[in-house]
Structure formats: structure tokens, C-alpha cells
Amino acid sequence: AQTVTQSQPEMSVQEAETVTLSCTYDTSESDYYLFWYKQPPSRQMILVIRQEAYKQQNATENRFSVNFQKAAKSFSLKISDSQLGDAAMYFCAYRRRETSGSRLTFGEGTQLTVNP
Amino acid sequence: GAGVSQSPRYKVAKRGRDVALRCDSISGHVTLYWYRQTLGQGSEVLTYSQSDAQRDKSGRPSGRFSAERPERSVSTLKIQRTEQGDSAVYLCASSPRGDNTGELFFGEGSRLTVL
Numbered sequence: 001a002q003t004v005t006q007s008q009p010e011m012s013v014q015e016a017e018t019v020t021l022s023c024t025y026d027t028s029e030s031d032y033y034l035f036w037y038k039q040p041p042s043r044q045m046i047l048v049i050r051q052e053a054y055k056q057q058n059a060t061e062n063r064f065s066v067n068f069q070k071a072a073k074s075f076s077l078k079i080s081d082s083q084l085g086d087a088a089m090y091f092c093a094y095r096r097r098e099t100s101g102s103r104l105t106f107g108e109g110t111q112l113t114v115n116p
Numbered sequence: 117g118a119g120v121s122q123s124p125r126y127k128v129a130k131r132g133r134d135v136a137l138r139c140d141s142i143s144g145h146v147t148l149y150w151y152r153q154t155l156g157q158g159s160e161v162l163t164y165s166q167s168d169a170q171r172d173k174s175g176r177p178s179g180r181f182s183a184e185r186p187e188r189s190v191s192t193l194k195i196q197r198t199e200q201g202d203s204a205v206y207l208c209a210s211s212p213r214g215d216n217t218g219e220l221f222f223g224e225g226s227r228l229t230v231l
Binding site: 035043052095097103104106107108 | 149205217
């Protein structure tokens with residue numbers, strides 16, 4: 001079974017600074033997706049960034065980037081120039097690549113606080 | 117277009133009562149998932165269904181939890197004989213036909229409190 005582990009229940013960062021959220025996972029599959037989702041107090045999970053396992057290049061989306069280490073099964077999220085609106089719960093997630101029906105497996109989440 | 121919407125956003129139920137939670141997914145999405153989110157156990161998939169199945173394909177089979185698909189873009193999660201341990205946020209998610217990005221699209225969740 002696949003598992004996802006986020007070892008940091010809480011993190012804080014000063015506005016405009018950079019923060020890195022950690023995530024490790026365990027799987028025997030070779031083809032899969034990894035995601036970081038953001039969940040603000042409104043509760044809707046919003047996709048921040050995704051990575052396909054077969055791609056060696058780390059994904060980036062504006063101020064968000066990942067450090068994907070496939071051999072180490074590590075997938076950290078870096079947020080640059082942190083903004084107050086980045087404050088939320090962040091979930092790392094794994095999904096096996098299938099045509100349909102495979103579920104997302106989530107980590108426990110990291111609560112990010114951004115201090116003004 | 118509209119995203120995934122769930123109703124009700126908040127539900128309070130007396131222990132032992134049945135509860136139904138509704139999810140309206142995005143038009144054209146074929147697979148619907150129900151997740152339960154709690155502080156202690158994180159987010160776990162309860163059930164999912166694909167467009168050709170009206171009934172659920174269970175993630176964690178439980179006689180008290182079931183999902184029905186009365187319409188292609190609608191799913192109803194039914195919880196029978198609720199228990200206090202069922203108090204949680206229930207998230208609905210969907211994925212499109214083809215599903216070549218792997219992304220699931222989530223609703224805002226329904227918070228259930230069982231007294």
C-alpha cells in the first residue's frame with residue numbers, strides 16, 4: 001500500500017521569506033503522480049503543483065517549486081516570497097497513474113502560518 | 117463553469133439517525149470520490165464511482181456507508197445509523213474523462229457533527 005508522510009505538523013514563515021515543506025512517500029509503483037494541495041479555512045482543496053514521476057525535471061508554478069527525488073521518494077515544496085494568502089493547510093498527495101479510478105493518498109498535512 | 121459543489125456545508129445529526137450528503141461534480145467528469153477528513157486520521161477515501169456505475173466501489177467497505185449516483189454528475193453519500201465517530205468533514209472530488217493530468221477537483225466539503 002502507498003503511504004505519504006509529512007513530518008512537519010506546523011510551519012511558520014515571515015512574509016516575503018522562503019519556506020520548504022517536507023514530504024516522503026512509499027510505493028512500489030514506477031509511474032505515478034505527486035501533488036501538493038492547499039486547503040484554506042474555506043476547506044476547498046486547491047491544487048498547487050503536480051509532478052509526474054517519469055519526469056526528472058522539477059515542476060514549478062510561479063512562486064511554488066518542488067524538489068522531487070524519486071530514488072529517495074521525497075517530494076518537498078518550496079514557497080518563495082511568501083504571502084499572507086499562502087497561509088493554509090498543505091497536503092502532499094500521491095496517485096498511481098491509471099486510466100481512471102485510482103485514489104489520492106494524502107499525507108497528514110502541514111499547517112503553514114505566514115507572519116506579517 | 118462551476119466547480120464541484122457540496123451540500124449541506126454543515127449538518128448536525130443525532131446519533132443513530134441516517135444522513136445524506138450531496139455532491140454536484142463538474143459536467144463531463146466521470147469518476148466521483150468521497151473522502152473523510154478528520155484531525156486524527158487525516159484524509160481517507162471512503163468510496164468512489166465511475167460513470168457507468170450507479171453504486172459505489174468502496175475504498176473502505178463499511179455497511180453503514182454507501183454512495184449512489186442518481187445522475188452522471190451527482191453523487192449522494194449515505195451514512196446509516198450515524199455514530200459520534202462519524203463526525204468529520206466529508207469531501208467530494210471528481211476527475212474528468214481521459215484523466216491525463218491526475219488531478220482531482222474538490223468541493224468545499226460538508227462538515228458533519230454527530231451528537
